Amino acid sequence: MSIAIKNVVKNFGSFSALNDVSVDVPSGELVALLGPSGCGKTTLLRIIAGLETPDTGNILFNGTDTTDRDVRERQVGFVFQHYALFRHMTVFENVAFGLRVRPRSTRPTDAEIHRRVHELLELVQLDWLADRYPPQLSGGQRQRIALARALAVEPKVLLLDEPFGALDAKVRKDLRRWLRRLHDELHITSVFVTHDQEEALEVADRIVVMNHGKVEQIGTPQEVYDKPASPFVYQFLGNVNLFHSRVNAGRASIADIELQIDSHHDTQDSAAFAYVRPHDIDIQKERGSQPAFEATVTYVHAIGPLVRLELQRADNTELIEAELTRERFRELDITEGARVFIQPRNVRVFLDQKSA
Template identity: 60%
Template sequence: MTADLAAPVAVAAGEGGHARAPEARRAHSIAVRGLTRTYGAQVILDRIDLDVAPGELLALLGPSGSGKTTLLRLLAGLDAASSGAIHLDGEDAGRLTVQERRVGFVFQSYALFRHMTVFDNIAYGLTVRPRRLRPSRAEIASRVADLLDMMQLPGFGPRYPAQLSGGQRQRVALARALAIEPRVLLLDEPFGALDAKVRKDLRKWLRDIHDRTGLTTVFVTHDQAEAMEVADRVAILNAGRIEQIGPPGRIRERPATDFVRAFLD
C-alpha cells in the first residue's frame, strides 16, 4: 500500500474551516472551462467554469435536473461534452481514455459485482490492468487489506455484497475506487440510498477518509446539511449553471442570488 492511502498525512486548515491537505497550495487539480452538454435542444450544462484545488473536497449541490451528475460524469469521462475543456493536473482530459484519467468513481447504487467477494470487488481495478502495469498478487492483497482496515471492515474480504448492510456496501465501493490510487475521487450521491441515521454517521467518516488520503474529491448531493458539513467549498447549481461557489459559511451568510437564497431557506 502506498503511503498516501496507508497512513494519515499532515493537514492544514482550509478556508471553510475543514482540514486541507498541504498540496492544496499547488495549481488546480481540476480546471473546467466553458463546459457545455446538450441533448438536442436541451441544455444540461451551460458554459461551466470551475477550478478545484489539489486536496480540496468540493460539493455539487442543487435540485434534481440542475446538471450535478452530468458534470460529474463528464469529469470521469463517462460522458462527452458538447463543447468546452477539462484539465486534470494540467492534462487535457479530452485526450485521455477513462483509464488514463485515473479517476475513482463511487456510484449511488454502489455498482458492486454481486458474484464477487468483497476482496475481489476491491481488487478488481488492479487485476484487470495490463500485465506490465498489474501489481503482484501479494501487493494487491496488501493493498486490499489496508483499505479494509481504513474502511473499518477488517476481515470482510471473503464476504459477498448480499451479506453486507447498505453502509458497508458503500464503504466497499469507496475502497474499490481508492484501490487504483486515483488522482481524483468522484462520488455521486454517495449516501443517497441510506437511511438518515446512517447518512449522518457516514458524513464525518467520509471527511476523515478525505483528510487522511488528501485526494481531490468532488461529490454530488441534494442534501444541504451534508454539503455544508462535509465540504471545503460548495457549488450550487441551477439549470446547468453555477449560481454560487464558496465556503459553506460564506454561502449561508451571503447568498449571491435569489435562487440561492430561496434554495437554502
C-alpha cells in the same frame, strides 16, 4: 491533482444540461456539486470522469487538457449511489478487481494485491468482512466497500455521485462524518454530487451551487450559507422567510416597519424581496424600542432542542416561520393564538428584477 473546468457546454437534443460552466477545483480539496434534480451536476461529474464529452469547453487535470482522453487514462475513482458491487465476488475480490484487470505490465503481484486490499479494508474499518459477499452487508457497509474499491487503483481524483442517497438518515449522517475524516487523512482531490444541503454544508471544503445548467455561486459552506449570491441560493440552502419589500437609499420596508440594511445604498424606491432565516426572527411579547410588526402564533412544534413556530402577520399577508431554542420558548411563555411582535435580524435584500 487540480481540476479546471473551462466554459463547458453540454446539450441533450433541445435540453441544455450545462451552459458555459467554469469551476476550479484546487488539489486536495473536497468539493460538492449541489443543486436540485436536473440542474446538471451529475452530467458535469460524468464529463470530469470522461464518461460524457462536452459539446464545447475543456477539462484540465493539473493544467493538462484531458477533454478527449479516455476514462481509463484519467486516473479517476468513481463511487455510485447504488454501490455497483459484484454480487458473486467476495468483499476482498470486489476491492481487488481494479488491480487484477490491469494490463500484465502494470499489474501488481498477488502478494502486493493482498497487502493493498487489506490495507484499504482496514482504512474503511471493514477488514473483518473480507470473505463476505455484498448481499450479506448493510447499505452503509456496501458503500464503504465501494469506496475502498475506487481507492484501490490509487486514483488522482475521486468522484462520488450521490454516494449516500440510498441510505437511511442515521447511516447517511455517520458516513458523512466518516468520509470527511477519510478525506482529511488521504487528501485526494474529490468531487461529490448531492442534492442534500446539509450533506454539502457538513462535508465539503467548497460548494458549487448549480441551477438550470449554470453555476449560481461557488464558496465555502459558510460563505454560501451566510452570503448567498442570489435568491435561488438563499432559498435552496435551508428554510427562509420571503417578504415583499421596497428599498430606498439603504433602507428596506417590511410589513409596516423600516430597517437599515448594509446594501443598495444607491437604490431609489425599488421593489425588492427580503429574506430572513427562521432562526433570525426575534419574537417579543411586547413592542419594544426596535422596529417590529405584529403577528399571531398559529402553530407550535417542538423538534428536539428547537421549537418551530408558524405566525400569521396581522395584515394576513405572509406566513412566517420562526425557530427558537426551548429555553427561549419557555421564557416567552406563549401558546397558539398569542399575539407577539416580530423583529427580523440579518435581513438580505434582492431587488425585484422584473420591475427593475
